[in-house]
Amino acid sequence: MIIGGIAAIARGVPRQTIDIDATIEAQGVDLNHALQVLGRHGFEPRIERVEEFARQRLVLLLRHRPSGVRLNRSLAWLPFEREALTRATTFDLGGVSARIVTAENLIVLKAVAWRLRDRDGIERLLIGHGRSVNLKQIRAALVQLFGMLEEPERLADFDRLVSVVDAREQDQS
Numbered sequence: 530m531i532i533g534g535i536a537a538i539a540r541g542v543p544r545q546t547i548d549i550d551a552t553i554e555a556q557g558v559d560l561n562h563a564l565q566v567l568g569r570h571g572f573e574p575r576i577e578r579v580e581e582f583a584r585q586r587l588v589l590l591l592r593h594r595p596s597g598v599r600l601n602r603s604l605a606w607l608p609f610e611r612e613a614l615t616r617a618t619t620f621d622l623g624g625v626s627a628r629i630v631t632a633e634n635l636i637v638l639k640a641v642a643w644r645l646r647d648r649d650g651i652e653r654l655l656i657g658h659g660r661s662v663n664l665k666q667i668r669a670a671l672v673q674l675f676g677m678l679e680e681p682e683r684l685a686d687f688d689r690l691v692s693v694v695d696a697r698e699q700d701q702s
Contacts (some may be wrong), residue, residue, distance in 0.1 A: 530552055530614050531622075532603070532635065533549070533601070534630075539627075539629045540632050540657070542653040542657060543653075546673045547598075550597060552603035552604070552610060552613075552614065553605060554614055563589070564579065564589070571596075572593055573591065574590065574592075575592050583604060588603050589604070594603075607674075608675075609637070609670050610673070613631070613634040616633075617634075626658075632654050632658045634670070636654055637671060640671055640687050651688060652694055653691070655694045656694060668684070668687075
């Protein structure tokens with residue numbers, strides 16, 4: 530499933546990106562075999578000891594040899610990630626069919642990362658999708674993930690962002 534910048538674009542958030550962020554179900558994945566298969570499609574490791582790094586950080590850092598495009602392939606282990614994979618929907622991206630994370634799950638991923646560009650992306654997703662996003666589902670996932678990160682107070686930061694977007698929307702109507 531595609532996550533990150535390309536997913537944000539597919540979900541209606543204009544932005545620039547220079548890489549492809551994707552995730553795969555990691556349970557039962559043989560990293561050596563996965564790297565061989567990806568290698569046959571032109572992908573090579575961007576770092577030394579890519580398998581060791583992937584086991585520690587749960588991401589394969591690759592580059593597409595012919596184009597130079599970077600691929601960050603996350604390894605999905607958490608129940609949230611595995612559920613997100615099942616909810617992804619298929620998009621046509623310039624003639625290429627790809628499964629894209631839902632707006633709700635993209636908001637969750639951005640809330641966990643919480644960089645400035647992620648907060649901006651959350652705002653844009655909330656504005657663009659309006660009340661069609663399921664905030665109850667998003668909050669439930671964030672309660673679980675922030676609990677695992679031992680940072681439950683971060684939910685208040687997310688709620689403040691939602692309130693700011695709501696207030697802005699009400700001011701404009």
